[in-house]
Amino acid sequence: MKINFHEKFLYTHSETNLVIVTKKARIRIFCKLYWRILVLIVTPLLLLPVYVLADTNAFRYLYIFLVFTVYSITDAMHPGVISLVPLTMYTLMSLGIKDVEYLNQIFVRSELLDCICIMMIIVAIEESKLNKRAAVKLLLVFGCSHYRLSFILFFACMFLSMCVTDILACGLMMPLVKAILIEFEKMGMLEVHLPTGKVKHTAEYHDQKYLKPTDFTIFYFLGIAYSATMGGIATIIGSETNQLFILYCESLFPKSPKIELPHLFLLNLPAALLMGALLYMWMNSYFLGMFRARSDIALEIGMSEEEAEYIHTLLDLQYQQLGRIKFHETIVGIIVLLACILHTIFSSSYVKEFSQNHSHSKTIAPSMFCVILLFVTPRKLEFSKFFKRRGNVRLPMSTTKTCLTWKLVQKNVNWSVLFIIGSSCSLFEALKESGTFDELGETLTFASNWPAPALALLVILTCKLLSEMASGPCSVYCLLPAIAKVSTASSINPHYLMLAATLSCSLSFHLATGSPVNAMVAAYVHIPPLKMMNAGIGPSVLAVVITWFTVAVWSKAIWTDIHIRPLWASFIKKICIHFYSII
Structure with a gap:
C-alpha cells in the first residue's frame, strides 16, 4: 500500500x-x-477466552467459527487461503472428531462437484463464442437500455433457477452477461473494468494483479446471482433447501402429514416473485440511479433516439460479420441445453426417492455427463473427410480439437471457489457434530413464550446471519434439528418455524461463503468483498421482511392449520442424516 x-x-x-x-x-x-x-x-x-473457558467441544468449535467469520468479513487473506483456516485449526487443536475421514468426506459434496462441472461448461461456452452471438442478438432484439436488459436478465435467471439448480442457472448466465458488457464497452457505452490510471492499490489483491470491475459489471453479476438464489426457493427442484425441509419434516416427525409439493410451490412462488421485483428496483436504484433522474449515473446511461438507432446499426453489422452459426457453437449449445433438460428430469425423479443418506450423486450426474461430452466431442467436422468416397480430398494430419480441453480448464477455472465451498460446509458440519447448534437451540428457548410471529422473526434473523458463512443446504441441514426442538418447547407447529429457517437460510447475499453462486460471480469478475457486503444490504432486508410475511401471514392461506399445534409435534424422532455423502 x-x-x-x-x-x-x-x-x-x-x-x-x-x-x-x-x-x-x-x-x-x-x-x-x-x-x-x-x-x-x-x-x-x-477470542481466546471463548476457547480457554470452554468446558465442551461446542464452544471450542464456536471459537474456530468466530475466527473464520472475522477473517472472511475483513478479507484478511485471499478467500482461498481463509478456507484452509478451519481445517488447520481442527488439526492443531485436536478437538476429537469422531471419524478421522470425516473432514475429507464433507469437503467432497454435491455443490462442490456441481460447481466444478458448471465452471467447466462456462469455459466451453466462452471458447465457442456462443455467448457473444447470443449477446449481440439479445441487444438487437431488446435494445441497449440497462433498465430493460437488467429486467430480462434478472427474471430470466430467476425463472431458470426454478427449473434447474441455482448454480447451473447462474453459471449459464455468467458468460452471456460478460459478452453483453464487452459489447457495451466496444460501443463506448460503459467500461467493464476501471481504467489503469484509476485503479488504486486494491487492484493488486493479495499479491494477484487483476483489473478491478466497475459498478456496471458488479451490478449485472450480483443481479443474476441474487436472482438465481431467490428463484430457487420457489420449487423443490431449484432449491436443495426445500428438499431438506421436506426430508426433515418427515424424518423428525414421522406422524406428521406429508407436505404436498404444489402447496409448497404456491407458498414460496409469490415470495420469490415479490423479492425478484423488489431486487430489480433495489439494484437499479443502488447502482444505476433509478428514481433519481438527475443523478450523474442516470444521466450517463441515458440515450437519445439517434444514438439508439446508430448503436442498433452497429450491432446489426456486427451480427452479420459473425456469419452463419458454426458447428462448434451448435454442439456446445446442444450440450448446454441437454444439461438443463437432464437436470430437470433427474431432479424431478429424485425428489420421490429421498433416502436416509440423502445422496446427491444422481442430481450432479447430468453436469458430469455433459462435461465428459465436451471433452470428447470435436469442435470441427474435419474427421468426416476420412469417410468421403472421393479420394482427392485432402485429409487432416492431426486430430481435431475437442470442445473442451484440460489446458483450457487449468487456465480459466478459478479453483479457489472449490476451497471456499468445501471449507464453509465443513465448518458447519463440525459445529453440528460438536453440539454447537444444539446449544443455540437451547439458547433460543428463552423466547418460547413469545407470540409465534415474533419467534419466527427471531429464527429468521438468526438463521440469516449464520447462513452467510455456509451454503443454504448446509445451513438447513445443520440448523433444522435445533429449530425443531425450539418449536416443540414453544408449543408451536414445527412446520411454522422450520419453514422460516429454511427460507432464511436460502437467501445469503453478503459473502462468497454464503452461496456457491456468490462465490462463482465473485471469483469470475473479482468483485471486492466490501462491494458485495454493501450491495447485499437491500436484498437482505427484503428477504427478512418478505420471508416473515410469507411465514406469518401467507402460510395460513396455504396451510390453514399451520398456526395450530398438532398432536404429532410432541414427539421428535432421533435421526442421523449424513448430508455429505455422495456415494
Whole structure:
C-alpha cells in the first residue's frame, strides 16, 4: 500500500528542512500497511477466552467459527487461503472428531462437484463464442437500455433457477452477461473494468494483479446471482433447501402429514416473485440511479433516439460479420441445453426417492455427463473427410480439437471457489457434530413464550446471519434439528418455524461463503468483498421482511392449520442424516 508522505499532519520539519516522521505517524503508517497481519494475529488472541473457558467441544468449535467469520468479513487473506483456516485449526487443536475421514468426506459434496462441472461448461461456452452471438442478438432484439436488459436478465435467471439448480442457472448466465458488457464497452457505452490510471492499490489483491470491475459489471453479476438464489426457493427442484425441509419434516416427525409439493410451490412462488421485483428496483436504484433522474449515473446511461438507432446499426453489422452459426457453437449449445433438460428430469425423479443418506450423486450426474461430452466431442467436422468416397480430398494430419480441453480448464477455472465451498460446509458440519447448534437451540428457548410471529422473526434473523458463512443446504441441514426442538418447547407447529429457517437460510447475499453462486460471480469478475457486503444490504432486508410475511401471514392461506399445534409435534424422532455423502 502506498502512503502519501506529503501529508502535513504526519510530519514535523527540523531547522535543516529534513522531514522527520513522528512516532504517531509511524504507527499510523504501520497500521495502514500491515492491518491485515494485525487482524490475523489479534483476532485469535482476542477470542481466546471463548476457547480457554470452554468446558465442551461446542464452544471450542464456536471459537474456530468466530475466527473464520472475522477473517472472511475483513478479507484478511485471499478467500482461498481463509478456507484452509478451519481445517488447520481442527488439526492443531485436536478437538476429537469422531471419524478421522470425516473432514475429507464433507469437503467432497454435491455443490462442490456441481460447481466444478458448471465452471467447466462456462469455459466451453466462452471458447465457442456462443455467448457473444447470443449477446449481440439479445441487444438487437431488446435494445441497449440497462433498465430493460437488467429486467430480462434478472427474471430470466430467476425463472431458470426454478427449473434447474441455482448454480447451473447462474453459471449459464455468467458468460452471456460478460459478452453483453464487452459489447457495451466496444460501443463506448460503459467500461467493464476501471481504467489503469484509476485503479488504486486494491487492484493488486493479495499479491494477484487483476483489473478491478466497475459498478456496471458488479451490478449485472450480483443481479443474476441474487436472482438465481431467490428463484430457487420457489420449487423443490431449484432449491436443495426445500428438499431438506421436506426430508426433515418427515424424518423428525414421522406422524406428521406429508407436505404436498404444489402447496409448497404456491407458498414460496409469490415470495420469490415479490423479492425478484423488489431486487430489480433495489439494484437499479443502488447502482444505476433509478428514481433519481438527475443523478450523474442516470444521466450517463441515458440515450437519445439517434444514438439508439446508430448503436442498433452497429450491432446489426456486427451480427452479420459473425456469419452463419458454426458447428462448434451448435454442439456446445446442444450440450448446454441437454444439461438443463437432464437436470430437470433427474431432479424431478429424485425428489420421490429421498433416502436416509440423502445422496446427491444422481442430481450432479447430468453436469458430469455433459462435461465428459465436451471433452470428447470435436469442435470441427474435419474427421468426416476420412469417410468421403472421393479420394482427392485432402485429409487432416492431426486430430481435431475437442470442445473442451484440460489446458483450457487449468487456465480459466478459478479453483479457489472449490476451497471456499468445501471449507464453509465443513465448518458447519463440525459445529453440528460438536453440539454447537444444539446449544443455540437451547439458547433460543428463552423466547418460547413469545407470540409465534415474533419467534419466527427471531429464527429468521438468526438463521440469516449464520447462513452467510455456509451454503443454504448446509445451513438447513445443520440448523433444522435445533429449530425443531425450539418449536416443540414453544408449543408451536414445527412446520411454522422450520419453514422460516429454511427460507432464511436460502437467501445469503453478503459473502462468497454464503452461496456457491456468490462465490462463482465473485471469483469470475473479482468483485471486492466490501462491494458485495454493501450491495447485499437491500436484498437482505427484503428477504427478512418478505420471508416473515410469507411465514406469518401467507402460510395460513396455504396451510390453514399451520398456526395450530398438532398432536404429532410432541414427539421428535432421533435421526442421523449424513448430508455429505455422495456415494
